[in-house]
Amino acid sequence: MIDVVILAAGKGTRMKSALPKVLQPLAKQPLLAHVIHTAKQLHAERIITIYGHGGDAVKQRFANEQIEWVEQAEQLGTGHAVQMTLPVLGRSGFALILYGDVPLVSKATLQRLLDASKDSGIGMITLEVADPTGYGRIVRENGLIQAIVEHKDANDAQKQITEINTGIYCVSNEKLHQWLPKLSNNNAQGEYYLTDIVAMAVQDGLEIASIAPEYAFEVEGVNDRLQLANLEREWQRYQAEQLMRQGVHLIDPSRFDLRGTLSVGQDVEIDINVIIEGDCTIGDNVKIGAGCVIKDSTIASGTVIQPYSVFDQAIVGENNQIGPFARLRPNARLADEVHIGNFVEVKNTTVGLRSKANHFTYLGDASVGQDSNIGAGTITCNYDGANKFKTTIGDRAFIGSNSSLVAPVSIGNGATVGAGSVITQDVEANALAVERSKQFQKGNYQRPQKQK
The missing domain is CATH 2.160.10.10 (Hexapeptide repeat proteins)
Known part of the structure; x- marks a missing residue:
């Protein structure tokens, strides 16, 4: 069973628009519409969408879709956003965590992520880039993922890492119910980072699976x-x-x-x-x-x-x-x-x-x-x-x-x-x-x- 969790609560200030960011058009469809379309292609059991700024307009635009809406009233980070889904998130199966402003990740890429994550219970999409400035770095030891360090929290050595976190995860629902309540906001931003579940997985002795997208644009986000x-x-x-x-x-x-x-x-x-x-x-x-x-x-x-x-x-x-x-x-x-x-x-x-x-x-x-x-x-x-x-x-x-x-x-x-x-x-x-x-x-x- 697959649940798709879509983070779509961002205001999109840099868009300079009254329209919520996830309703901005790409190929004449809202950004969020692309993500929902892909979720439907994967035959997701549930599509859980986290809304915030402009939520009424977002919900109205997708009123005909079978979506479970969850509100994130305060913007306290990605980890906090996914925490909001726990009352409706299933206890079995896997959750794909996607983003309403990352519209073009393909069904094929997500299917590979699902397949790679089944044994360990957690997997993620990473990407090698020439300039990793601003992105969370993938810290590996002997080839295995050990942690994700946000750019603002990274030391000089970690800032030289060119493998970045795209933010797209596949995690067993059982583990999400176990890990999400333990998140802390003890960091430079004072936010609850979803990336901290990686350290929890390592602490539990899990080997974190990772794949790269076929095309880099699949994991590109939109902010302006x-x-x-x-x-x-x-x-x-x-x-x-x-x-x-x-x-x-x-x-x-x-x-x-x-x-x-x-x-x-x-x-x-x-x-x-x-x-x-x-x-x-x-x-x-x-x-x-x-x-x-x-x-x-x-x-x-x-x-x-x-x-x-x-x-x-x-x-x-x-x-x-x-x-x-x-x-x-x-x-x-x-x-x-x-x-x-x-x-x-x-x-x-x-x-x-x-x-x-x-x-x-x-x-x-x-x-x-x-x-x-x-x-x-x-x-x-x-x-x-x-x-x-x-x-x-x-x-x-x-x-x-x-x-x-x-x-x-x-x-x-x-x-x-x-x-x-x-x-x-x-x-x-x-x-x-x-x-x-x-x-x-x-x-x-x-x-x-x-x-x-």
């Missing part, structure tokens, strides 16, 4: 904006490398951001300054132009997306031609071989096979059939100021430029709408509709009211 930005770049560089190993052609991996998850096919090409957000799937031979933002969308094989197009919760079929400067909003669903051109916006609309809207068009709350052509400047007038209505356009329809289709309205199969028309009535199949009129005014007009 500079560290946050640097860690963002390291994470983005790592994700770009993983995608390129899968065969993705990133034109410049230093100018690519993945803020979620991405599943890709073969021979995908992504130009500079593209942002992928949420959960996205991209098929074979898709090309994405510079400056595009793709969020929670699926793009089928062979589709070409021209620069500066924006997708949000869209589903795109095969061999589409989209953009530049196109916008696909939630529930835009495009069939195969569709053309959506420059400055075209599609929202809550299905577009059928081989249909086209190539210029300056708005399609909202609509259905477009196969092989239809929507002329430049056409809009579906789906909103009367209070309620929304649907426009239906059949197969092989031709909508002339600068037309307004006032919903609810239906355009039949094979119908033609003359340019500049304001269509307020249904158009029969294979008919020509031209609707233009002089200005009409009605005094004391009452706008529609929202339907209940």
